[in-house]
Structures are given as structure tokens and as C-alpha cells.
Amino acid sequence: MSRFAKSKLRQNVEALVFAVALALLIRTFVFQPFKIPSGSMIPTLLVGDHLLVSKFIYGTKIPFTDKIVFPIEQIKRGDVIVFTYPNTEHDPSKNNIYYIKRVVGIPGDRIELDGRQLVINGQKVPIEFTGTYMDERNGEQFDEYGEDLFGDEHTVIYRKGRDSTNKGSFIPVSVVPEGHVFVMGDNRDNSQDSRFWGFVPFGNIAGKAFLIHWSWDFESPDIANKVRWNRILSGID
Template identity: 45%
Template sequence: MDFDFALLLVVLTAVSGVIWLLDRLFLAKARAQRAQAFETMTALSQEEREARSRNALREPVAVEYARSFFPVLFVILLFRSFIAEPFKIPSGSMMPTLLVGDFILVNKFSYGLRLPVLNKKVLDVGEPKRGDVFVFRYPENPKEDYIKRVIGLPGDEITYRNKVLYVNGEEIAETGLGPYVGPGESGRSMAGAQVKLEKLGAVEHRIMELPQAFIGHEGTWKVPPGHYFAMGDNRDNSQDSRFWGFVPEQNLVGRAFVIWMNFDNGIDFSRIGTLIK
């Protein structure tokens, strides 16, 4: 069952805000009037008048919670929707750049400001660049987030053949770096993999290949307008555009830019603060 945290956050913020606003506009005034009425009752003792006045001014539990939580929820909603959103890496498809257990931050305004839940762009401030590590909503299930690298821009021709990548007919340069040595269970599972340095335009980054593996998805793809071609850095262990097609522009979430924590059977302090490139 898919859990839409963004929708829940919007609903909680809206409900608490409406309760707080209604209280400020109507209910608080009514409580103040009742309290003042008790204070003028001469038939009651001073202690009784003060006690009843305090009780009349007391906020209902719902209003008290709304007043306390609304500012916090509102700030979280703004930050998460328009500035940065945290994600956890669940698989090894972006190894060696990102490891299982990495917690990353995604820049939400890199590709334009979008309304939460609706994902409608309201301000165009940038577009994906070739080589970006980006988060997007999986085209076949928009409630699921994927993270890959931008390989093809609208209009590009992408070819992947014999483990070699071509963009618009030009072979992308690679330099061998040797066998992969990495931490954790995911690192042990990739024993025998070879790491290469790939130069994708102005971006240099590491990729991983399994020499004996054949993923069975080679070919040439023409990227249509308003779409992007995505691939994982773990080229022989990634479900990406080679399998399910292109990423529509409206599915973009943002650009991954930093690892703020790694927890995979323990904290790996060496990865904290690592910039993603």
C-alpha cells in the first residue's frame, strides 16, 4: 500500500491552520466575553469569579494542539515542498555513487517550484542537465520515487551497446579504475564489479559494471520533447529508461546534492556531508 506523506502533511497543515484561524476569528472572542461576564457576577465570591473566568478562557484541546502544531507543520511543508526533501536510498542501482542506506537531500527548486501533491510547476527556474543525479516519480507508478542519472535530454539520441554509451552518436569516454571495494552488505554483493570513470559532458562520475553480466537491454532511443532518459550508475543492476522508457518532465522531483547520513548496519560517518556528483 502506497503512503503519500506529502498529502498527509498538506491535510494536517490545512486542518490545524483552519482550526487555529477559526479560533482567532470567532471562538477566542466568545471565550473572552464569557470570562468577562463571570468577572462581573457579584453573587459569586472573588475566588469563584476568578476560577470561572480562567475556565472560560481555557482553549479547547483541539485548538491548543492546532495552535502548537500549525507553525511547525507549515514550516516543514514549505521546506519540504520548495527547498529540500530527504530521501533514503533503498537499492544498489546507483552504486558506486550512492549506497544502500544513504540518506540524501534533494534540491526541490532546481527544476522549478511545484505545488505539493499536485506537482504542478508554478515557477520555472531551471531544467535537468546531462549528468545530474535526479529524483523523479516512476512513470509506471507516480506514487513511487526513483533516483537515477540524467543521460539523455529532450531530442537526444541514446545508444547503449556492448556496455558502451553513445549520446548523439558520440561515444562517452570511460577510464578503468579497477575492481570495486565497498562497505556493507551491498558492497559484498558486488564483488567482481569493475569501476570506471565516465565523462558525461562536463560531469565526471564513477559507474560500475559486471564484466560477465548481460542485462539484455541494448538499443537506440530517441528522447521525445519534454522527457528525459535516465540510467543508474550500476549499469548492470539498474531498472531504468532502458527497460521502462522515458521520464516525463511533470514527474521531476529535484536534483540530489548531498548525503547527510548513512546507516547500513551502523553509521558510516565517512559519507556524511558527501556531495553527490
């Protein structure tokens, strides 16, 4: 092999190594892709939505520690976050499984739930019935509400005719401890969240979901309608 050919090969290998290293760096510290596997965040997020998660917005986690440095903003009520399951000592099978939910309570908040009425720090969270939502996957209908987490407005749904005495519909006063958040899915009757397995430590949070970059309805029988074009490059509220 000529000296020129060796030099060209070396350049190509170095470029490949650099590209891989850069991709790993971005995935570790900047952005991470995430795919919605379940309907727990319907109607905000649909099964098959592909998201980008900002890993630096809440700060950078020092590898092999729980220490977070250089935060750009603090976690707020209403943020949609990706995190690892927080209760692995009771269910080791869920170790390193990622979830996505909405932050409802931040450190120091007093959380109560009475049926469909969320109460934070003694104040009822404004909620207004807005109509009927139909799940595109199976045609199931839900009661749709606009919820205002004291400045963060979003939509939540409940099963029609659901008995409000079911587990998860009532929470006695719970105070969110320092360094933790309380999370819930927007599909309130179809979500495993802090109502069932407790608070999420900051150290478990991978980042804040901020963009739907692709959406694929794999359950649609019509190939022409599998891509949800109206959701691509949509922000997440």
C-alpha cells in the same frame, strides 16, 4: 483554567500548527528527504544513504497540474534526480514509487548503447577503466569506470565477466522527446531504468539530489561501524 493559562495554551497550539504548516510547506516546495533503498546507484550512492532533494531547483510544480514555474536551472546530463515511476499504465503497482537515477539524455538527444559504450548525438561518451570496485554488502567485485558525460564526471560499475549481450546492454538509436529525460543507474548491470521502461516525463521528477545528510549501514554486523561518518554531509556528483 485562568485567562493566563488559556492564553499560554493557545500560544503553544498556534506555535505547533505553524511548525507543522511550515514543515509541510518546506517538504512540498523546498526540500524532501529520501532514503536509498537499493544498490542501483552504487558506487555514487549506497544503500542506507539519506539524501536531501531540492524540489525547487527545476521549478515549482503547480499542485494538481503538470505545469512547472520559476525554474532556477535546467535539467542537465549527469544530474541525479528523484522521480516517480513513469510507466504506471503497464504496472499500476508501482504508482507513486520513487526512484533515483542519473540523467543521461535530455530532450532532443539521440541515445545509443553498445555494450558498455554510451553514444550521445553520435559521439562516444568517454569512459576509462579505473580498477575494481567491491560491494561492501556481499564482497562482489565489479569493473569500475570513470565516465565523462561531456563535462559531468562520475563513476559507474559493471559486473565482472557479465555477458554484454544481455538485455539492456544494447539500445538502438532513441531520440529523447520534448519534456522527458533518459536515465540510467550508475550500477549499470543492476539497475531498472530507461533502458527497460522508457523516458521519464518532467512532470514525474520530484527534484535533484544534492546532499547526503546521513548514512546508515544497516547490514553491518558491527554496531560501531553502522554509521558511515565519511559520507555525512557529502555532496552528490
